[in-house]
Amino acid sequence: MKKQIVELGYSNLEMMAVAASRILENDDTVLVGTGLPLVSAILAKKTHAKEMTILMEAVAFDCDPDALPFCVADPRAVYKTVWRPTAMEVMGQFLQRGKVDVGFLGGAQVDRYGNLNSTCIGDYNRPKRRMEGSGGANDIASLAGKTVITIAHERKRFVEEVDYITSPGWRCRTPDGTGLVHRRELGLNGGPYAVVSTMGVLKFDRTSGEIYLHSYYEDLGITREQVCEATGFALDTSKASPVGPPFKEELEALRTVVDPEGIFMKY
Amino acid sequence: MVKKNKVIALKDIPGFVREGDRLWTGGWTVVRKPMAMVWELIRSGKKKLHLVANPGGPEFDLMAGCDCISKTETNYIGHEVFGHPYNWRRKLDEPDGEEFYHDDWTVKTGALRIVAGSMGIPFIPSKSLLGSDIINPEYDGFKELRGKDKKVPRRKVKLMDDPFWDGDTVVLLPALNPDVCLIHAQKVGEDGTVLITGGTFLDYYAALASEVTIVSAEKIVSREEIEKTAEMNKIPGMVVDAILEVPYGAHPTALHNYYDNDPWWFRDYLEASKDVQKMREWSKKWVHGPKDYREYLELLGKKRLKKLCADGQKGYNPEMKRRLDRLEEVPSE
Numbered sequence: 001m002k003k004q005i006v007e008l009g010y011s012n013l014e015m016m017a018v019a020a021s022r023i024l025e026n027d028d029t030v031l032v033g034t035g036l037p038l039v040s041a042i043l044a045k046k047t048h049a050k051e052m053t054i055l056m057e058a059v060a061f062d063c064d065p066d067a068l069p070f071c072v073a074d075p076r077a078v079y080k081t082v083w084r085p086t087a088m089e090v091m092g093q094f095l096q097r098g099k100v101d102v103g104f105l106g107g108a109q110v111d112r113y114g115n116l117n118s119t120c121i122g123d124y125n126r127p128k129r130r131m132e133g134s135g136g137a138n139d140i141a142s143l144a145g146k147t148v149i150t151i152a153h154e155r156k157r158f159v160e161e162v163d164y165i166t167s168p169g170w171r172c173r174t175p176d177g178t179g180l181v182h183r184r185e186l187g188l189n190g191g192p193y194a195v196v197s198t199m200g201v202l203k204f205d206r207t208s209g210e211i212y213l214h215s216y217y218e219d220l221g222i223t224r225e226q227v228c229e230a231t232g233f234a235l236d237t238s239k240a241s242p243v244g245p246p247f248k249e250e251l252e253a254l255r256t257v258v259d260p261e262g263i264f265m266k267y
Numbered sequence: 268m269v270k271k272n273k274v275i276a277l278k279d280i281p282g283f284v285r286e287g288d289r290l291w292t293g294g295w296t297v298v299r300k301p302m303a304m305v306w307e308l309i310r311s312g313k314k315k316l317h318l319v320a321n322p323g324g325p326e327f328d329l330m331a332g333c334d335c336i337s338k339t340e341t342n343y344i345g346h347e348v349f350g351h352p353y354n355w356r357r358k359l360d361e362p363d364g365e366e367f368y369h370d371d372w373t374v375k376t377g378a379l380r381i382v383a384g385s386m387g388i389p390f391i392p393s394k395s396l397l398g399s400d401i402i403n404p405e406y407d408g409f410k411e412l413r414g415k416d417k418k419v420p421r422r423k424v425k426l427m428d429d430p431f432w433d434g435d436t437v438v439l440l441p442a443l444n445p446d447v448c449l450i451h452a453q454k455v456g457e458d459g460t461v462l463i464t465g466g467t468f469l470d471y472y473a474a475l476a477s478e479v480t481i482v483s484a485e486k487i488v489s490r491e492e493i494e495k496t497a498e499m500n501k502i503p504g505m506v507v508d509a510i511l512e513v514p515y516g517a518h519p520t521a522l523h524n525y526y527d528n529d530p531w532w533f534r535d536y537l538e539a540s541k542d543v544q545k546m547r548e549w550s551k552k553w554v555h556g557p558k559d560y561r562e563y564l565e566l567l568g569k570k571r572l573k574k575l576c577a578d579g580q581k582g583y584n585p586e587m588k589r590r591l592d593r594l595e596e597v598p599s600e
Contacts, residue, residue, distance in 0.1 A: 035348070057374045058466060067583070070347050070348050070349075073297075073298040073466055074298065074521065075521055075523045075577065075583035076581075078466055078523065078582060079582055084467075086378070086472075088379075092382065096394055120359075124400065124406040125405075130356050132344055133341065133342050133343035134371070134373065136373055137373070138373045139374060142394065164406070165399050166399060166401065168398030168399050175426055177400070177406070188397060262590065263348060263590055
């Protein structure tokens with residue numbers, strides 16, 4: 001298929017959804033959470049990764065929804081599935097047994113090691129802002145082959161230290177709660193592979209487990225300097241390259257097929 | 268022993284639930300929640316309930332807003348994309364001096380705990396939670412209750428080296444055995460056999476793990492009819508103690524093949540739940556106002572309920588517009 005560069009305007013949120021969808025491949029089995037991960041996974045399925053297997057923690061197994069599910073248990077997620085298991089099978093068996101290639105998560109805060117907080121802002125015992133709870137995020141980040149994180153790029157979200165480690169990154173919490181330790185020492189496989197933000201895509205150094213800027217949305221006017229300003233810790237941008245705009249078919253699929261109402265995209 | 272006549276009325280529900288009970292509410296966030304039974308519990312003035320469903324939806328927030336609960340133990344409490352659980356959140360962000368505890372879990376560990384409960388074993392190993400603050404002793408939401416409250420495990424988790432193989436450290440999780448389990452389903456046979464479509468979630472395990480299980484359904488059908496759907500039946504009547512017929516018993520959550528989420532309910536509820544006083548007025552009108560559930564449905568109106576009607580093939584209403592900031596007017600008579 002010939003890919004056409006889009007001439008229409010588009011938002012950072014749309015670019016983020018597109019960039020995240022591009023990480024997914026046709027042969028992947030991907031376990032997705034609600035929100036932007038769901039939008040990106042369905043976008044991948046409707047564009048370049050038509051045979052990709054989408055799992056959702058509540059019930060949906062290998063689904064290809066006609067309408068955007070509101071949550072992972074929505075009848076919209078169940079429609080066009082081949083099997084309707086429970087969280088016991090999806091999470092306790094398929095995920096824990098190592099059958100999930102990619103875990104796809106959102107969150108409120110991320111640090112340089114890819115530790116993700118989707119539980120609370122402030123001290124856990126006296127929270128400034130308690131969030132809904134993290135669902136299966138911890139399980140997915142612990143047990144998927146690799147984890148992709150989507151998060152808005154703001155200083156308050158890209159932080160030196162997350163307020164609470166919901167989902168373990170490369171250097172995560174010691175069992176006594178006092179320090180940080182490499183996830184392999186705890187016996188955890190997988191690990192964060194990429195963070196897709198509203199400014200670009202960040203990846204992790206294989207040895208140090210530290211995050212670096214991999215690419216940025218130059219077509220939206222984003223520069224390396226702007227990314228650094230919106231990051232709450234020192235960020236290596238030396239390996240970063242610019243990415244162009246979305247392809248026409250990606251944007252069309254997003255706007256007319258995946259989220260026509262703008263439930264997540266808020267057009 | 269299996270009790271033969273299981274049919275009860277909605278007003279009997281409070282009689283099955285005691286103060287301090289661990290309550291499992293079936294379904295998943297905004298899908299197939301036992302809302303009518305929860306509604307009746309709230310009306311009866313129940314206090315200090317301990318909610319353990321994985322995960323919780325509007326029923327948790329509603330019970331928080333009506334001061335029926337003092338403990339929550341789950342992986343999620345919320346209304347998904349509709350909005351935030353303001354009543355429950357207030358309990359943690361702005362403590363009012365009333366006793367309130369919350370313990371965080373995850374989808375998989377919550378599932379394994381109820382599976383262990385259903386198997387009659389005291390604990391089960393898990394490969395997640397390591398490296399996170401969910402098992403950080405500083406952040407154990409129930410630490411003050413451990414060793415004191417008999418309905419709370421003595422410790423949250425225990426790490427253990429694999430005693431059999433060359434495996435890694437595992438996290439032992441305590442089994443979960445709720446006192447009462449409330450489930451809403453599409454159909455229930457007069458013997459208690461439960462037919463569920465669109466996802467059983469963890470309800471089969473919860474029904475088996477709980478001391479008492481009550482199932483409301485859109486329709487009670489004969490033994491002969493429920494036998495015809497043996498492949499779709501999810502819970503055997505042996506573990507169902509009482510049944511009742513409550514049409515729209517999961518409103519405003521979605522019931523696969525029957526009705527979709529009620530976006531007007533979520534819009535109005537979310538607005539009210541942001542403020543304590545407005546929440547009181549809301550529950551006065553919608554929870555305490557109607558004489559019974561039939562009157563509650565009348566208050567919603569036939570036209571509105573008809574709008575929620577699911578497409579029999581797709582399982583949801585494909586015409587439904589779901590953005591709360593762009594909803595049309597509430598359909599009125």
